[in-house]
Amino acid sequence: MQHWQHSSYEPYLPVTEKSNPITRDIDKASPKEIVEMLQKCDAEIFERTSHGNPMYQTLNSSSVVQTIVDVSKRVEVILKDPEDSLIVLSGCGTSGRVAFLLATSLNRWLASHHQKQIYSYIIAGGDKALLTSQETPEDDPLLGALTLGKACVGKKHVLFIGISCGLSAPFVAGQLDFCLRNLEIFTPVLIGFNPVDMARTEPIQNCSFHFKEVAERMNEMQKQQKAYVLNPAVGPEAISGSSRMKGGSATKIILETILLAGHEAAYSKKAVTFNGILHSLNMFEKVHQITYSQTKELAALVQKAAISLRKKGHVYYLGWQTLGIIGIIDASECIPTFGAGFEDIRGFVSNGFSEMNNKEGDLSSLGPHFIIDHKDFVDTILPNLSDNDTVIFLYSENDDLNEVSVLAKNVRQRTSNLHAIAHELKGLSDPERMRSQFMTVLTIKWPSSLYKHSPVLMKQYWELSTKWCLNAISTGAHVLIGKVYMNYMIDLRVTNSKLYRRAIHILQRFTGSTQAQCETALLRAIYDVEELSDEMSSTDVTQHTLVANKRGRVVPIALVMLQSRRTIAEAKSYLDAYSVIRDAVAACQRLL
Numbered sequence: 001m002q003h004w005q006h007s008s009y010e011p012y013l014p015v016t017e018k019s020n021p022i023t024r025d026i027d028k029a030s031p032k033e034i035v036e037m038l039q040k041c042d043a044e045i046f047e048r049t050s051h052g053n054p055m056y057q058t059l060n061s062s063s064v065v066q067t068i069v070d071v072s073k074r075v076e077v078i079l080k081d082p083e084d085s086l087i088v089l090s091g092c093g094t095s096g097r098v099a100f101l102l103a104t105s106l107n108r109w110l111a112s113h114h115q116k117q118i119y120s121y122i123i124a125g126g127d128k129a130l131l132t133s134q135e136t137p138e139d140d141p142l143l144g145a146l147t148l149g150k151a152c153v154g155k156k157h158v159l160f161i162g163i164s165c166g167l168s169a170p171f172v173a174g175q176l177d178f179c180l181r182n183l184e185i186f187t188p189v190l191i192g193f194n195p196v197d198m199a200r201t202e203p204i205q206n207c208s209f210h211f212k213e214v215a216e217r218m219n220e221m222q223k224q225q226k227a228y229v230l231n232p233a234v235g236p237e238a239i240s241g242s243s244r245m246k247g248g249s250a251t252k253i254i255l256e257t258i259l260l261a262g263h264e265a266a267y268s269k270k271a272v273t274f275n276g277i278l279h280s281l282n283m284f285e286k287v288h289q290i291t292y293s294q295t296k297e298l299a300a301l302v303q304k305a306a307i308s309l310r311k312k313g314h315v316y317y318l319g320w321q322t323l324g325i326i327g328i329i330d331a332s333e334c335i336p337t338f339g340a341g342f343e344d345i346r347g348f349v350s351n352g353f354s355e356m357n358n359k360e361g362d363l364s365s366l367g368p369h370f371i372i373d374h375k376d377f378v379d380t381i382l383p384n385l386s387d388n389d390t391v392i393f394l395y396s397e398n399d400d401l402n403e404v405s406v407l408a409k410n411v412r413q414r415t416s417n418l419h420a421i422a423h424e425l426k427g428l429s430d431p432e433r434m435r436s437q438f439m440t441v442l443t444i445k446w447p448s449s450l451y452k453h454s455p456v457l458m459k460q461y462w463e464l465s466t467k468w469c470l471n472a473i474s475t476g477a478h479v480l481i482g483k484v485y486m487n488y489m490i491d492l493r494v495t496n497s498k499l500y501r502r503a504i505h506i507l508q509r510f511t512g513s514t515q516a517q518c519e520t521a522l523l524r525a526i527y528d529v530e531e532l533s534d535e536m537s538s539t540d541v542t543q544h545t546l547v548a549n550k551r552g553r554v555v556p557i558a559l560v561m562l563q564s565r566r567t568i569a570e571a572k573s574y575l576d577a578y579s580v581i582r583d584a585v586a587a588c589q590r591l592l
């Protein structure tokens with residue numbers, strides 16, 4: 001049995017918030033060890049058995065596979081009769097980004113096959129949340145329901161797939177509740193990675209239900225095949241709670257398995273079967289093995305990225321097609337995850353917003369966070385590029401390699417610190433010429449067995465593989481520059497209720513103080529006062545998070561206060577002496 005599966009292991013936390021024993025010492029690891037730890041953590045997605053622990057189902061458990069079969073058949077029905085029908089994928093943060101990626105890719109596929117485009121995506125906070133962190137709308141169930149209602153006006157059949165890795169987002173709970181009250185139109189599906197028993201029970205503001213209550217109603221309805229819950233446990237995240245990693249990857253795997261099976265049944269007359277689904281899941285496990293077979297090369301990129309960040313340089317991902325979008329997503333998530341500066345790691349995609357194909361169109365007028373085209377990189381970044389910066393190209397043999405070469409040549413004039421992650425299937429016609437353009441190339445060679453299983457899915461495999469590589473690079477680099485303590489990101493931004501609860505838990509974990517003491521210290525740091533007024537103590541979590549959004553280092557400040565009984569001013573000046581959170585916390589641990 002995995003250590004985290006024991007009932008005594010962090011019993012008050014759901015799987016998605018537990019700390020992973022594999023990465024306990026990630027903050028002291030070498031780049032190669034970091035990549036190996038991430039490889040093991042990601043391998044847990046494909047764990048075959050729950051080792052007799054009835055509490056957990058895995059991705060390969062027959063009940064999970066059967067639910068995938070059932071949902072795939074729903075997809076098939078909608079694809080065969082697309083009039084007045086819709087498949088909506090929805091979530092917050094990373095879950096919404098995965099929803100976007102799949103909905104747009106599959107609509108494109110449908111359009112190219114002269115079929116009606118029936119996919120739609122919803123991300124809490126709208127399209128700007130695709131590129132920036134918008135954590136506040138995640139707490140709003142009414143907004144979730146309203147957005148869903150609007151997206152489905154006039155539709156008679158809607159398959160709604162709500163994603164919340166932690167079974168926690170009120171935005172998604174509101175949507176599922178809306179579906180459950182309108183089952184004549186909606187078939188709701190919930191994807192997440194905790195047992196229903198561990199779904200969030202915190203009351204939601206202005207709302208009569210919490211997440212667990214909705215998930216239980218979903219479970220009830222599943223008996224009549226009117227709703228479906230897909231919630232295998234895939235183990236805790238490598239960085240505690242960071243569901244952009246395993247949560248995002250597992251969501252992508254499940255959704256692609258479901259949607260591809262539905263497509264094949266509708267268009268290739270290949271019936272959805274239990275074994276077919278199992279086989280698809282096995283193929284994704286191969287993608288994991290192939291990607292991580294190059295630990296050394298990947299570790300070298302982690303190291304390069306860390307050196308750049310340490311020297312106050314930057315990391316740039318320049319990707320083609322959806323690989324570019326994967327790069328943009330990974331880069332933008334570093335800001336909320338590691339408190340990174342927006343310039344630290346940035347992504348660019350060929351053809352910018354026309355490649356994104358997002359609902360709200362070109363967002364570049366919203367500001368620098370939304371400048372994503374290669375052309376913008378050439379105009380604004382290239383002139384100041386230096387050897388302190390690491391540039392990583394992301395492409396496959398299906399891309400315009402001449403275009404890749406031209407851009408590589410331009411970049412080389414400014415820096416030799418240019419690398420590539422390249423996906424090859426049949427092999428390039430002139431591999432040496434491509435290789436010579438970069439300092440290093442991590443070539444991922446794909447066996448034809450995967451292509452034969454599904455030519456349609458190759459692009460999705462490459463996306464997932466690139467996601468794993470980039471998650472390793474950006475996480476590893478931030479770990480190496482000291483942003484993480486053990487496997488906790490302590491300096492988190494407390495911008496919604498989930499993060500507020502996580503912050504309190506982290507404080508309890510490291511100080512041994514009571515929940516009440518930790519909450520008080522956190523609130524003092526948020527409101528920047530020594531003494532809380534009655535109004536501050538009695539106001540709701542939403543208000544706290546709105547104030548916290550404007551403040552930095554609230555959790556480290558609260559930690560120092562709790563640990564050393566210092567005033568806020570003293571705690572701040574104590575922290576000023578440390579640029580590395582890991583050092584500050586370690587020193588603080590020694591204070592008592």
Ligand code: S6P
Pocket residue numbers: 091092093094095138163164165166167168169241242243244245247333336337
């Ligand atoms: C996690 C990421 C967050 C989550 C979001 C939704 O690394 O930063 O934005 O995706 O909070 O979480 P969930 O559990 O509802 O999918």
